[in-house]
Each structure stands twice: as C-alpha cells, then as structure tokens.
Amino acid sequence: MQHDVEAWDQWATDRPGRRGTNAAGETTWFNWTIYPDHGPGAEVLGDIGPGARALELGCGSGGNLAHVATLGADAAGIDLSPVQVQAAVDRYPHLAVQVADVLGFLAAAPATYQAVYSVYGASWFTDPDDLLPLVLATLAPGGRYAFSQNPPALPGCVGPQATQMKPPAPGDPLYVKRWDYEPEEWEARLKEAGFVDVRARIIAPPADRRTGTLLVTGDRS
Template sequence: MTETKAWDTYSKRKPERRATNAAGETTWFNWTQYPDHGPGAEVLGVGPGSAVLELGCGKGGNLAHITTLGARAVGFDMSLAQIKAADARWTDAGMVLHRTEATRFLEDSGEYFDAVFSVFGAVWFTDPEVLLPLIRKRLRPGGVLAFSHRPAIEGCYGCQASYINRSEDEDPLVVKRWDYEPERWEKILAEQGFTTASAKVLPAPPGPRKVGTLLVRAHA
C-alpha cells in the first residue's frame, strides 16, 4: 500500500513528456534522465511482430514509441495514476496496460517476450534475486533484457532507501531500490543465467549536471 501511494505521488510530481522532441518527433525512446540524449529503442533490437514488455511503464512515453516499430507493446505499473495518464495520452497507440506489481505480473503472465525493458522502473525497485529469474522465464531464447537508472553512489551498494517527497507538511514516502556498480550488475546477470551482459555508465550531456545514466543489457 505504501509503495502504491508513493508511485501515485511520484506521478503527480513528474512533468508530462513534451509534445515533440528536438527532432520534432511525437514519439521517441529515452533511456536517460536528460531530454534528447543517449541511445534509443535500437538497444532492444525489436521490430514488426516482436513482443515487448516494459516493467514500470509510468506514463507510457517509451512504450508508445515501441508500438510505432510494429511491435506488440505491453506495460504495467503499480500506480493507477500513471496507468490513467498513459491511457489518456496514448489512447490510439494500441498498448496493452496493466495495473499490477512486477513479480505478480511475471508470475501470472503466460506470454513470452522478445524484449523486456525498464527505464528508471521496476528493475531498480525490486530485489534482483527475485525479479531476474522471473524475467528470464518470460523471455524467449535470445531475448533482450535492458534497463537504466542512476548510477550507484560510491560505497552505497545493494538495497537502499529512495525518498519520494510530498508536501512540506508531510514526511516523504520511502521505497526500496537496488544499486550496484556496472561490474556487479554483469556478475548478477550471469549468475541468473543471462548471457552477453554488459553494463556501462552513459556520461551526462554537456552542461552543469554531471550524473550519468547506468545502462545494462543482456540476453536470455
């Protein structure tokens, strides 16, 4: 219940995705916390006929872009506010959206996917020892798992507290997240049976902000 409230709160605070990006496109894929920066959907290697799952789809911007590639796009989020926002903006995109939790969806789903991805989403906020085996079972042989989030703070690894602020008169809500260095992510994925695991920190774009983005990719 606390986590659901936290993500509903986050939905209210997170600004809407712009109508178009710098290239004038109405849909696009963004792995990083910076606009018009970093690689795109090519990381997933999907196209017409592919089945793609997003873990923690938020307001659906990345998932909507997946539909333009001719792929079946499925996403879920714990927050009803996020799901409603995604459905309202991308009504005609043809996405399949669910309000649920990551491990529950993966345990209950009978569908297999060519790619599973998470952008600052459920992979960051779920114990990888629990989540990764479930993801691997839902991926077709050779399927891609890719995810991104902020890099770990030096010396702060494993389960951490992540705070979601509310009003000035309310204490922040707390959810758990899992932070690891790139080399540790590669080892964890290998231990869970994934192959060709690679993890790297994408530098921030030129400007005052210096925190990059961790991008991880592996095959089932």
C-alpha cells in the same frame, strides 16, 4: 505495498508529462536517460519490429512504450501506480497498459517476449534476486532484457537503498527501496541468473550535468 503505491501516485501527480515533440520533431521517441534528446534509443532492445512482443516494467505515463508500438511490436506495459497508468491511457489510448505488481505479473507471464525492459522503473525498485529469474523465464529464446537507472550515488553505497519521496500532504516523507550496484556487480548478477551476452555501462551525461546513466543488457540463450 500500499505505501509504495501511495509514493508513486504522488510522484506521478507532481511530474510534468512528456513533451509533445523532441528536438527532431518526432512525436514518439525512446529515452534511456533522464536527459532530453540524449543517449541511445530503442535499438538497444534489438529486433523489436513487427511480430515481436515487448514488455515494459514500470511503464509510467507510456512515452517509451508508445514509441516501441510505432516500430510494429506488440507492446505492453505494467506499472504499480494507477495514476501513471491512467496518464498513459489518456495520452496513448491504443497502448496495452495495466496496473500490476511486477513480480506477480512476471510469475504468470508466458515466455514469449522478445524484449523486457525498464527505464528508471521497476528494475531499479525490485530486489534483483527475486526479479532476474522471473525476467529470464519470461523472455523467448534470444530475447533481451535491458534496464537503466542512476549509478550508485556514492562509492561503496550499494545494495538496498532508501529513496525519499514527497508525501501527498504535509507530513512525514514516504520512502521506497531501490537497488544500487556498480556495473561489474550488475554484470555478475545477470550472468549468475543465467543471462548471456551481458553488458553494463555508464552513459556519460551531457556536458552541463554530473550524473550519468547506468544501462544494463542481457540476453536469454
């Protein structure tokens, strides 16, 4: 666990912050992909207006969560990296964010969220056999789980994979584990865990890029 915290803290330290505005001039917006001003937005989460509760798993520096909060939702986020959480607090002091391990947090969370989501975050870097049942139990009836990540890098390269991270100082690189599956396998896994209305698809990248974005959604009945 400490190894993962160190890796993500270093990643957060090296990563530039979100732009002040997007192409439309908005100060908050939702991005499921790694490409600016590309792909669907918060509508993927369903009805998360006033009175709804939304939880982001791996909220990073808070950009997507800040947008969810502007929609009127009671928005909360967790992240394993103290550096990330501090960056979110510094830029968006009104947000409810905390440092937490995703499995421990969900195991203690009440089933009251209308949306639980992850954007290239904890859903990608947590064993789905452990994560999916906890997410389902955390959702209110009719609630939605949604996450995005890269598709598998190579055909057949699925299951637990190693992601190399930059070390905090010259030396051996750090590694974190991620879970890659094709869209059909993600659909099967969510259905097996008890989700309904499951959909997994790949969002095509911009014309000048090669890697699409895997977007998966599933609801609690």
